[in-house]
Amino acid sequence: xxxxxxxxxxxxVLLVAGLLALFAGGVxxxxxxxxxxxxxxxLPATTxxxxxxxxxxxxxxxxTTAVLPPVAQxxxxxxxxxxxxxxxxxxxxxxxxxxxxxxxxxxxxxxADAVTAAGGFRTGVxxxxxxxxxxxxxxxQIIVGAKAGTAAPPPAVPDPAATTTExxxxxxxxxxxxxxxxxxxxxxxxxxxxYRQTHGGFRSVDQLREVTGIGExxxxxxxxxxxx
Numbered sequence: 001x002x003x004x005x006x007x008x009x010x011x012x013v014l015l016v017a018g019l020l021a022l023f024a025g026g027v028x029x030x031x032x033x034x035x036x037x038x039x040x041x042x043l044p045a046t047t048x049x050x051x052x053x054x055x056x057x058x059x060x061x062x063x064t065t066a067v068l069p070p071v072a073q074x075x076x077x078x079x080x081x082x083x084x085x086x087x088x089x090x091x092x093x094x095x096x097x098x099x100x101x102x103x104x105x106x107x108x109x110x111x112a113d114a115v116t117a118a119g120g121f122r123t124g125v126x127x128x129x130x131x132x133x134x135x136x137x138x139x140x141q142i143i144v145g146a147k148a149g150t151a152a153p154p155p156a157v158p159d160p161a162a163t164t165t166e167x168x169x170x171x172x173x174x175x176x177x178x179x180x181x182x183x184x185x186x187x188x189x190x191x192x193x194x195y196r197q198t199h200g201g202f203r204s205v206d207q208l209r210e211v212t213g214i215g216e217x218x219x220x221x222x223x224x225x226x227x228x
Contacts, residue, residue, distance in 0.1 A: 087194040089138040093118035096125040096145030107194060109136050115144060138193065139174045167227040170202040182221050188213050202228045 087107035091114050094100045098119025105113055112132040115121065125145050168177055170192070178189035188211075195211050196202060205223050208214050214222070 087197045089136050091136050091139070092141040093144065094141065095143045096122045098122060105136060107190065110134065111136065111142060114142055137175050167225050170205070170208070170226050170228050171196060181225055183218050184222070204228060
């Protein structure tokens, strides 16, 4: 039929159009293909070993171990890195002991402790006239084996009248010297020395207010009688 004859040029156009359609269809099929999901890395298998007591009876749950929280440590009362010092006394033990000389003992120690620290009595020595139960006083001398009536007396106590003209040095005064101050007894004098040894000495007279037992009234009586 002459009306359907498209000739050679029309045939070429149809071939080109057919090839383009096939190419487009192939691209569409390629892009629409299913893509597999990436595989996750396999984790190593873990095994749990039950205690023998838990596996002995079927159905018995395995015991659990409670983890206790760490115990909080109490805060330090002093500066960081500084260890509080223990109050001490230094006495001179001489006479018939094995190791005469200076000994350092905790505050509140007795004469018997000082003799023991000096090596003890020599063979055959009896502590005649020596009160072994007496509390030590910082800076005193203990003579072991002295004859009755010749034992060394306690450390000399300064005349109270002298303290009004020459103030006591808080950093060197002994317990006996501090007891000469108005309103200061053995207990308060001991507290003053403990504060001095714990805090590395007094830096000002005002620090007396920090000693237990010294209020504003007592501090007013003491501040003109002491110095640093």
